[in-house]
Amino acid sequence: MVFSSVSFLFAFLPITILLYFVVPEKCKNIVLLICSLLFYAWGEPVYVFLMMLSIGFNYVIGLNIESDRKDAQRAKADIIFAVVVNLSLLAFFKYYGFLVSNLNAVLPFDIPYRELDLPIGISFYTFQAMSYVIDVYRNKVKVQHSLLKFGVYISMFPQLIAGPIVQYSDIEKQLEKRTVNMTKLGDGVLYFIRGLAKKVIIANSVGLVFSKISGMEFISMSVLTAWLGAISYAFQIYFDFSGYSDMAIGLGKMFGFEFMKNFDYPYTSRSVTEFWRRWHISLSRWFREYVYIPLGGNRKGKQRTIINLLIVWGLTGLWHGANWTFICWGLYYGVILILERFVFYKFVERLPNAVRHLYTMVLVLIGWVFFFSPDLGYAGSYIGVMFGIGAKGLVDRQFWFLLLTNWVLYILAGLGSTTVGFYWLDRIVYNYHNGQGRREVACVVYTAMFLITVAYLISETFNPFLYFRF
Amino acid sequence: MEETQKKNRKRKLKIQGCVAMCFWACIGILAIGNVLVPNKKASDSENRSLTQRPRLTVSALQTGTFMQQYESYLSDQFVARDVWVNLSVSLGKLAGNRENNGIFLGKKNQLIEDVVTPDKEALQANLDAINTFAQTNPDIPVSMALVPTTASIWKDKLPALATVADQKTYIRSVQKKVGDQVAWIDAAAALEAHRDEKIFYKTDHHWTSLGAYYVFQGCGDALGIQSSTSTSFTPYAVSTSFNGVLSSESGYARNEKEEIDIYVPIGDDIEVIVNFVEEQKKRTSIYDSSKLETKDQYGVFLGGNSPLIDIKTTANSTRRLLVFKDSYANCFLPFLTPYFREIVVVDPRYYGGTAEDLLTTYNITDTLFLYNANTFFRDNNISGVLTGE
Structure with missing residues (x-):
């Protein structure tokens, strides 16, 4: 279920x-x-x-x-x-x-x-x-x-x-x-509603755009359409998976459990190393605890550290699925993390924040291409189109149509994947300046969010969780 | 300071409690509603039958089909399903969405189905079969009309920036490939000439009777009918409350109501006997007014799609026409009744027999292929009926 x-x-x-x-x-x-x-x-x-x-x-x-x-x-x-x-x-x-x-x-x-x-x-x-x-x-x-x-x-x-x-x-x-009580039950409900909305309203909707783009033939795909496809997938997988984790945390609270958070706004990261501290935290922690450290971690010299990192990241990739695309995806991150650690960390640190964000997101988006591709050939062609090889020009009407008819969704997704979205939601519900909570507002906002989710859920017959494959 | 923090925390908890109550109340009310509200057989607005409570069997449990069906049963029978669907469609529209299920929401609520790109192999097989059919039956003139759909004629009504494939090019390439043995009826030109009139429905993928009428006016040469008699027709509105299939499939424009016209020949009264061969039913009209009471009002023409229909007329003619067609033809055929003594209508999607049998059984003298471009490019049954394979 x-x-x-x-x-x-x-x-x-x-x-x-x-x-x-x-x-x-x-x-x-x-x-x-x-x-x-x-x-x-x-x-x-x-x-x-x-x-x-x-x-x-x-x-x-x-x-x-x-x-x-x-x-x-x-x-x-x-x-x-x-x-x-x-x-x-x-x-x-x-x-x-x-x-x-x-x-x-x-x-x-x-x-x-x-x-x-x-x-x-x-x-x-x-x-x-x-x-x-x-x-x-x-x-x-x-x-x-x-x-x-x-x-x-x-x-x-x-x-x-x-x-x-x-x-x-x-x-x-x-x-x-x-402790199992009404307070925790209430707290859990808020987490659960937010997670459900993330999954049903945002992840499923950007998922539709992504499947439209990934179903296109490469010759009819423009450069920007390809990037939009990768961005849509990035949003889809984040809202799908972090929405699921929020629901899990919320349900856990209802039953009196406290789970650790699994995502910490990964798309706000300014380096790939930071991204992996914020993405699927419980998995990285597991690999660290039970593979990386037992292998010797970074205590046995530089060469051994590099080998250990490659092993961990190859396994992380493989954990995500039985396909070479996942292994490549894992090793891709392994190599980037090694480079960041030993080669250009100092250099990256000196760059302005905006450039660091951009650098991180470009690498993460390319990573997702490996992740969503059915095989390495597809991944290669898709990345080619992203950089103009075999693409149908830089931009076409298809791109503008997709953007024009989904811009609200992308803004919502953008806000939701940074701290801004939650900050606003929280400030609408609680007024910290005078210590007053806005009870009626909170009830209306969250109930509306839940009912809209139900409407979306009823209207679609299909809604797979991406992380089911793992 | 600590005092206020404590107070704030308490208030926060109180708020959470309230939200939680609303949440459980919603779930409770809807869950009870789902149990109390009786199940429906079908949804008119979605134009489909709804999933019923699945039967519990060991094998269905084991394979998980029971659980899947149960989920779609709950979703289909959800209390006030239409309201929820409308809510999500309206929100999508507010957020700028203009496409749903491959259907565009165009300007002024015009719904437009995306253009189907031909399936190369099926298309080649169909065209080869049509050519062979024409060559092996040289005494029977073959004519053909491929009617462009809304997306092709009314491109300007697509939502801003939307693009569709170039259907007219596909149609022209078919015209080239069928060669001279097939008399081509240029439906695209006829419709293009009247593009400012209501030649397509707003909420349905069919053309209107008016659209069919304009193509009929241009088909005299190809069908060889203009010279014999020239009948004129007058339109009558038979419905003003039509809301078509595109609306059901996309959820857009559900409140739009449209008119359906039928065109009746003036002067000589043509009587018909319509024989639905496989259903073994006969009628004395090519219109089925009972369909006007249902959601599927376009079914008023010929009563919808049947595998094989034999229309006998009192027309002063000796010609017998065989028509291979999709549903676009249903509102076109009434125009032909004054010119043929018998019209045999085959829908290859549902018909299991062969064309050869039909030619001999009904003493056919003329053949017409009438399709809209989208169904034709999706169809893989035509070659089967023609070659008997």
């Missing part, structure tokens, strides 16, 4: 919240677990058993590591086994087809294979489970003896299918004890 669906908003959510608030304290986790499994099963009626298997396996491994604690060898064997099994499951369901098709291209004979459907959210929950077993092994967290609580951690529906990737250590205490 997705958050931006009629079945979620008007059936699942109200019923779940009602149940959760009615039952006594000690039953709340049970309600949350059952509802989460139903939520997942609604979208994945078969793969829900795979997730339950993963929960059971990692739970038992946790217990094993605890009992083998005295014997360092056996504990190590446990953790290696756990990591191998988790990664193999992920590899089998996500990368098997990709791997075999690449092997077939190289080998003289063909290995027959059947492309499997990707279980929704498997990349997210596998990473969460690994954060648990690894931290148990490192003695960073206590082992979880309750299967119920561990099940809640992995399957909790607000963050189950598209993050944020919550590390077990962040949430350990909240699983035992958390």
Whole structure:
């Protein structure tokens, strides 16, 4: 099930919240677990058993590591086994087809294979489970003896299918004890409405412009149309994904959880390094914690740092999908980050802010071309058109038409991806000068936002989450 | 200082509480409304049938089709669905949007369907089949009209800066490729000459009867009918409340009401018997006035699209015409009734038989291909009916 669906908003959510608030304290986790499994099963009626298997396996491994604690060898064997099994499951369901098709291209004979459907959210929950077993092994967290609580951690529906990737250590205490009250419920609602509006009103609408442009033939695409396409995609993926994270954070609050923020206005960054501190924070943090630092991070000299960065970024790319385009996308960032770090960081720092913004955005937009292209050939041609190679002139009527008929949308998206948008919204609702809150205004603004979202949702039959593929 | 901060925080919380109440109230009211309001079979304004509650079976659960259908059921049956759709369309319009589902909202609420670019292979197959048909039946004159659509004739009514493909070039290239064995009816020129009159509907993709009438006036040579008798026609309005398909599909101009005219020959009373062959139904009129009570008012012409219709007339003629057509022809055929003793109308999209059979069954003497450019360039059935493959 997705958050931006009629079945979620008007059936699942109200019923779940009602149940959760009615039952006594000690039953709340049970309600949350059952509802989460139903939520997942609604979208994945078969793969829900795979997730339950993963929960059971990692739970038992946790217990094993605890009992083998005295014997360092056996504990190590446990953790290696756990990591191998988790990664193999992920590899089998996500990368098997990709791997075999690449092997077939190289080998003289063909290995027959059947492309499997990707279980929704498997990349997210596998990473969460690994954060648990690894931290148990490192003695960073206590082992979880309750299967119920561990099940809640992995399957909790607000963050189950598209993050944020919550590390077990962040949430350990909240699983035992958390405050569930009307205030947090209210706070959560505001987050949720904003996230829903970001997804349904902005992401889906710019998504339409993007699919129109990406469906065009290259010979009929002008340079500016190509850039508009990349910009539309940049907005689409940001509002889609950060909207989803906002909804997740909001829903988490409703159930008494606090998740870390996943996005921090990435498009305001003034270097690519900064961009990655602000984009999908929970993923970068995971790779840092469980790959980069264990590899030695930057403590083993320059050469080793560069290799480590390339490994991390190649994996980050691969995590996003089983395709060479994603690997290139990851390595592309790896190279830029290495350059920024060792070669032109000092130089970039001295540039005026506007130039730094521009530099960052151009690189990020080119990055998105790799990300949205079905194959590297397409990406190459698209980037070519962006720089005038094979393009239909610099600008044409098609570009102006798209701009003219969507300019309000682009302004909204622009405001929404900088701090300005939220600042204004907040100032409309709260008057900080005289300490007065504008209660009626707040109710009207947020209710209108929600109702408009419902109207958009009803009017379109299709609204995929981009991050579902991962 | 700390006091006021604390106070502000409290107020902020209070505000959040209020917003949350509004939110849950909206959800509650709408959710209950959805349960209470009875389900509808079809939506008139969207011109389609609505999803009904899916049946719960183990296999539907397993494959997830139940969940998908349930979501579209909830969405289709959402309380006051039309109001929500209108709201989102109006907001889009306010924000400058002028295109929805491939339909442009042009000047003065004129809805314009985007031009279809030909599918090269299907087009070549269709043209080859038409040429072969003409060559293998040299005694049967073949004529053809490809009618340009609104986007081509009324380019100036497109929204500012909007571009569409050049349909007239596509049409000319078809004219060139069919060669001399096919008598070409220049519909584009006829319509272009009357471009300031209401030759297309505002909310529908069809031409009006007036548009059809002008093309009919120019087709005498090709069809060989002007010399025999020259009948004149008078228009009668049969509806003033037509809101067409483009409006349903885009959500634009839902309040626009249009007139539908029929043209009746003056003087000699032509009687007809219309036989819907596959439906095994007969009528005594080429108009179906019951369609005027439905959303699909253009269906008043011939009662909509049927695979095969046999129209027998009392016209003083011995000629029998075979027409391959799409829905554009429906309002054109009434003009031909005074000139042919029998008109056999085939819609290859729905018809399963072959042209060869029709020629012998009905003793055909003339053939006409009548399409609008968009359907013709999308169609891949013509060659099938002509070659029998």
